[in-house]
Amino acid sequence: xxxxxxxxxxxxxxxxxxxxxxxxxxxxxxxxxxxxxxxxxxxxxxxxxxxxxxxxxxxxxxxxxxxxxxxxxxxxxxxxxxxxxxxxxxxxxxxxxxxxxxxxxxxxxxxxxxxxxxxxxxxxxxxxxxxxxxxxxxxxxxxxxxxxxxxxxxxxxxxxxxxxxxxxxxxxxxxxxxxxxxxxxxxxxxxxxxxxxxxxxxxxxxxxxxxx
Amino acid sequence: xxxxxxxxxxxxxxxxxxxxxxxxxxxxxxxxxxxxxxxxxxxxxxxxxxxxxxxxxxxxxxxxxxxxxxxxxxxxxxxxxxxxxxxxxxxxxxxxxxxxxxxxxxxxxxxxxxxxxxxxxxxxxxxxxxxxxxxxxxxxxxxxxxxxxxxxxxxxxxxxxxxxxxxxxxxxxxxxxxxxxxxxxxxxxxxxxxxxxxxxxxxxxxxxxxxxxxxxxxxxxxxxxxxxxxxxxxxxxxxxxxxxxxxxxxxxxxxxxxxxxxxxxxxxxxxx
Numbered sequence: 001x002x003x004x005x006x007x008x009x010x011x012x013x014x015x016x017x018x019x020x021x022x023x024x025x026x027x028x029x030x031x032x033x034x035x036x037x038x039x040x041x042x043x044x045x046x047x048x049x050x051x052x053x054x055x056x057x058x059x060x061x062x063x064x065x066x067x068x069x070x071x072x073x074x075x076x077x078x079x080x081x082x083x084x085x086x087x088x089x090x091x092x093x094x095x096x097x098x099x100x101x102x103x104x105x106x107x108x109x110x111x112x113x114x115x116x117x118x119x120x121x122x123x124x125x126x127x128x129x130x131x132x133x134x135x136x137x138x139x140x141x142x143x144x145x146x147x148x149x150x151x152x153x154x155x156x157x158x159x160x161x162x163x164x165x166x167x168x169x170x171x172x173x174x175x176x177x178x179x180x181x182x183x184x185x186x187x188x189x190x191x192x193x194x195x196x197x198x199x200x201x202x203x204x205x206x207x208x209x210x211x212x
Numbered sequence: 213x214x215x216x217x218x219x220x221x222x223x224x225x226x227x228x229x230x231x232x233x234x235x236x237x238x239x240x241x242x243x244x245x246x247x248x249x250x251x252x253x254x255x256x257x258x259x260x261x262x263x264x265x266x267x268x269x270x271x272x273x274x275x276x277x278x279x280x281x282x283x284x285x286x287x288x289x290x291x292x293x294x295x296x297x298x299x300x301x302x303x304x305x306x307x308x309x310x311x312x313x314x315x316x317x318x319x320x321x322x323x324x325x326x327x328x329x330x331x332x333x334x335x336x337x338x339x340x341x342x343x344x345x346x347x348x349x350x351x352x353x354x355x356x357x358x359x360x361x362x363x364x365x366x367x368x369x370x371x372x373x374x375x376x377x378x379x380x381x382x383x384x385x386x387x388x389x390x391x392x393x394x395x396x397x398x399x400x401x402x403x404x405x406x407x408x409x410x411x412x413x414x415x416x417x418x419x420x421x422x423x424x425x426x427x428x429x430x431x432x433x434x435x436x437x438x439x440x441x442x443x444x445x446x447x448x449x450x451x452x453x454x455x456x457x458x459x460x461x462x463x464x465x466x467x468x469x470x471x472x473x474x475x476x477x478x479x480x481x482x483x484x
Contacts, residue, residue, distance in 0.1 A: 115330035118283050119344035119396065120319040129343065133334050210376040212333040 005184055008168030012154040015089060015164060019150055022090035027097030034102050045098070052095030058156050061088040065160060085157045089150075096146055104139040105131065109212075137207040144200035148193045155189075165189075234296050235260050236400040236431030237282065237322070241303060242291030244277055244455075251277045252288070253455040259400060264422060264432040266442035266463075269452035270478055278452065279404055279435045283324050284315050295321040296399060320349065323393025324402040327409075329385050331377040337364070337388050338373045341395045349396065356395065363391040367421070383414040390421070400431035407441045419445050439482055443467050451475050 033045035052060070065084035068074040108131055116126040155166035165185055172181035235258040244252040251274045259265045269275055280286040282293070284300070288308045293301040295318040301308040332340050341360040345351045364370045367387040377385055386409060393401050406422070407415045422432055422445050436442050442449055443463040451459035451466055458472045470476045 109330075111326060111328060111330035112332070114285055115326065115332070117285060118319060118322075118324050119392075120316060120348040121344065125347055129347065130332055137334070210333050211378050 002184070004168045004172060005165060005181060005188070008163055008165035009188055011157075011162065012151075012164040012166075015085060015154040015157055015162075016150055018086050019089040019093050020147065022086070023093035023097055026090060026094035027101055030094055030098035031101035031105065034098060035105060049095045049098055052092050053099070057088065057092050057153060058159050060092055061085055061156065061160055064088045081160060081162055085160060085162055089153075093146070093150060097143070100139050100142045100146065101135065103142075104135040107138055108134060134212070140200065140204050140207060144197070144204075147196055147200070151192050151196065152189060234294075236263075236296060237433070238292070238294040239282065240292045242278075242281065242288045242293070242308075244274075244281060244286075244288050251455055252281075255291075255452070255455070255457055257450060257457065259431045259433050261399065261431050262426050262429045263448065264426045264434065264446050265448045265450065266434040266436060266446040267450045267452055268436060268439060268442050271437065273452045274455045275435045275437075275452055276404075279324075279402060279433075282433070283322060283402060284319060320396060321398055322400045322402060323396055323398040324404065325386065325389045325393055325406070327404040329377075329389040331385055331388055331392070333377050336374050336376055337369060337380075337391075340377070340388055340392050344392070345395050345397075360391070360395055363394055367391050382409045383411075383417075386410070386418075394425075398430075400433060401425065402433045403435065405436050405438070406434050406445075407436070407438055415441060437482075439467065439479070451478075453478070 030045050030048065033041050034049065036042050036045075061084060064087045065076075065081065068076050068080070112130055112134070113126060116130045121130065154164055157164045158167045158170070161167075165188065169181040169185035173179065238258045240256045242252055242255040243250070255274075255278060257265070257267075267275055267278065277286065281288045287310055288301060290303060290306055291301065291308050292299075292303045293308070298314050298317045298321060299311070300314050300318045301310045303309075332343070335343060338357070338360060341363065342353065342356045345356040345359075346353055361370070361373070364373055367390060369384065369387055369391060372380060372384060372388075377388065380388065390401070403422075407418055410418060419441070422434075426432055426447075434442065434446065446463050449459075449461065449463045449466045450457050451470070451472070453472075453474045459466050459470055459475045466475065467479060470479060
């Protein structure tokens, strides 16, 4: 029983890790595009963020899963299921992260940009050296929130038939006629989130060497 | 000097030679409007090496706009602006024509101490001083750190090198801002309200420091509405009123026997 749960947990962790690795960087260009003075680009990014946040992740997952067949008539192999889940998760979470980045960037006082400009920093140098490090500190609490949500959102992959932890737990509950697998799964989800909270607290503490 | 010559980094000796004798900053016929509102109308000024010049005037006279345009955070609509031999903006057909490469060169020639300092809070004092010289000017860390330590020593910041700005008092933060500007080796340094954050003793220190900088050949431009400080520290005072310089002269002359009625009116309200 536990080996099946742990197998599922491994898949959940995979979804979790790949989403973070993909969405954290992908959110940056989306946030910058959203803040861009080029109006069409900004509107496009706004629209993208709005759709990603305004439609269910589960629906997005299925959409990505069915697009190759219904739109292009391409038969997909069994491996595509995982790819579809990952695409949907990365893109969806990138939209949420982009909004967090945007609010962080907009919260920076104008004086920081002006000080950098007068010292001759280029736009890129100003962003990377002056703005970004301060934004990271400012958005840590919201990011922690989102990461914890992601742990639990991995269970959505169950709906498409991917064998992550909740899928295993449900199968075990049905075949063995006991609630124990659900309890175990809940405990594992919870401990995972607890660990993340601990890590976030440490990172926040490390960034707490200054305040503005 | 042609515009194409400005695009490259100038030879240090040539640049120095041609700089001798030129004012640190030269501004002629500057105009600036925001929509219908004319904020600056035909402002001309120059500040020489070793000279302390204060720009005084009531709120809304255009002091902040003038300083923002002088530090290239904003642009004049019309007028000519030069830092030493670097011609930043030329007057062409009633408009100020800016040269981007010259603007970047000019940024190496002036520094500014903002009213609220705008230090980089995530950097230590040492990093605040050394980051721009290394990243922007491409100077070697060792050389910049030597200079930074000298500046910190001179400004009484040595024991704070590894602290971050939030651990320092307002007066100390201001000295970090001054050191950060000086570490770029500018030829002119601007102060936006040099003493508004300081108590009387620190104000006296600031007076001494500014005179010291001037004695070393630095040009100093102070934008302030604090008459007392401007009078004591300046070699020359410009009185800005409604976007125009209506009075210019030695502090005593401007403050004791102003020629312009508007200056008299303003001074009678503020000095007593």
